[in-house]
Amino acid sequence: MTNPLFYILIALTLTTATISLIFLMVWWFLGRKPYAISWSLGFLAATVQWSCNLLATSFPNFESYWLTVNGLALILIVLGLIGHRQRTRRGPPGRWVWLAAGAVFGAIAWATLVDPHVGMRTALVPIAAAVSLFLSARIVLVHRAKPRPAEYAAAVMMLILGATQLVAGVIAGMQGAAGDEAWQSLYLYVNFLTLPAGYSGLAMFVILMLASDLLEQMKEVAIRDQLTNLLNRRGFIEHGKLAFASARRSNRQLSVIMTDIDRFKQVNDEFGHAVGDAALRHFAEVLRSARRAEDILARVGGEEFALVLPGTTIEDAIRIADDLCSRVERTAFRVNGRRQPLTASFGVAGLSRNDEELADMFLRADRALYRSKRDGRNRVDLESSQFVKTANGRLEPAAGSG
Numbered sequence: 001m002t003n004p005l006f007y008i009l010i011a012l013t014l015t016t017a018t019i020s021l022i023f024l025m026v027w028w029f030l031g032r033k034p035y036a037i038s039w040s041l042g043f044l045a046a047t048v049q050w051s052c053n054l055l056a057t058s059f060p061n062f063e064s065y066w067l068t069v070n071g072l073a074l075i076l077i078v079l080g081l082i083g084h085r086q087r088t089r090r091g092p093p094g095r096w097v098w099l100a101a102g103a104v105f106g107a108i109a110w111a112t113l114v115d116p117h118v119g120m121r122t123a124l125v126p127i128a129a130a131v132s133l134f135l136s137a138r139i140v141l142v143h144r145a146k147p148r149p150a151e152y153a154a155a156v157m158m159l160i161l162g163a164t165q166l167v168a169g170v171i172a173g174m175q176g177a178a179g180d181e182a183w184q185s186l187y188l189y190v191n192f193l194t195l196p197a198g199y200s201g202l203a204m205f206v207i208l209m210l211a212s213d214l215l216e217q218m219k220e221v222a223i224r225d226q227l228t229n230l231l232n233r234r235g236f237i238e239h240g241k242l243a244f245a246s247a248r249r250s251n252r253q254l255s256v257i258m259t260d261i262d263r264f265k266q267v268n269d270e271f272g273h274a275v276g277d278a279a280l281r282h283f284a285e286v287l288r289s290a291r292r293a294e295d296i297l298a299r300v301g302g303e304e305f306a307l308v309l310p311g312t313t314i315e316d317a318i319r320i321a322d323d324l325c326s327r328v329e330r331t332a333f334r335v336n337g338r339r340q341p342l343t344a345s346f347g348v349a350g351l352s353r354n355d356e357e358l359a360d361m362f363l364r365a366d367r368a369l370y371r372s373k374r375d376g377r378n379r380v381d382l383e384s385s386q387f388v389k390t391a392n393g394r395l396e397p398a399a400g401s402g
Contacts (some may be wrong), residue, residue, distance in 0.1 A: 130337050150212035232298060
C-alpha cells in the first residue's frame, strides 16, 4: 500500500501550483502589483520543493536533496514576507530578509554536511516560517490605524499557521543529533497534515485582503477628480456630510469656502484645453499647499472648488480665503515660459443654527462667490443671510437672522 505521505505530497504540489497560478492572475489582471508576483514566485518555489520531495530518490545523495528542498522552502518564506512589505511599505528591508534566510540556510548546510544534526537541520525551516508569518501578521495589522476585516482575517490565519509551524519546529528539534523515530513521526504528522489546509486558508484570506484593497481603490477612484487628484463633487458631499454631522454633535464651528478661477473660459479659448487643465492643476496645488490635514478640499465643477474647514470660525475662514486669494494672484502660472496672470474669487459661509445640512452652507457660500464675481472678481465675499460685514471690518448678525 502506498505511504499516505505520498498523497500528502501530491496535495501540497497541486495546492501550491494552484496558488501560484492564482497570484499570477491577480498580478496580471489587477494592476501588476509587485507583491502579487512575489507571492506567485514564492508558491512556485514551493511547488518545485514538493515536487522534489516526490522525486527524492532521483537525487544523487541525501545531502543534495535536503539542501535543495530547504533552499526552495526558504525562498517561499522570504518572498512571502517581502510581499507583505511591498504591499504595506512596512517591515524589514528585503536585503536583510535575504541575509537572514542565507544565515538559516548556512546553518542547515552546516548541520547537514559538516556536523550532522538531524534535529537542527529539520527544525530550522519551520521555525523560520513561523517567524516570517508572525512578522507578516504584525505588518498587516499595524500598517493602518484601523485594519480592514479582511486584514484581520488574513493576520489571524498567519498567526494560526505560524503557531503550527512553530510547534512542528520544536518537535523536529526534539529528535536530537542522531534522530529519534518517534519524534520524527510526530513531526511528519503535525507538519504535513497542517500544511495543505494552512496554504489554502492563507492564500484564500490573502486574496480576500487583495480584493478589499481593490474595492477601496475603486471607491477612491469614484470620489477623486482624476485631473487634480482632489475629491470630486461626490467625494466632497460624502466627506462634508461627516464633517457637518460632527460639528453639529460636538457644537464645533464649521466654515465653507467656494472658489473658482476668474475668466477661465478665456484661458481655454486663448491657449487651449491643455493649458486650461494645467491651470486647474496649478490652482488646485495652490489651494492644497495652504490647507490643514483635516480640511476637505474638492473640485466640485469645471473650474469651481470647495473647502470645508472643521473647527474654523467664519472670521478665520475669511482670513483664510483672503490669504488664498492673494496666493493665487502672486503664485506664478506660466504658459510657454511666460507668466500668465491668474486670479480667483471666493465666497465664504459659516455654520448657523438654521443650517439643517451641508447643502445649506454650500448654497450660501455659492451665492457669496457669485457676488464676488459680480462685484469685480479677485476678491472674497461673505454670505449675507446670517452675517454682515460692518464698515470697520467686524462681522455682525444680519437683521432677522436670529
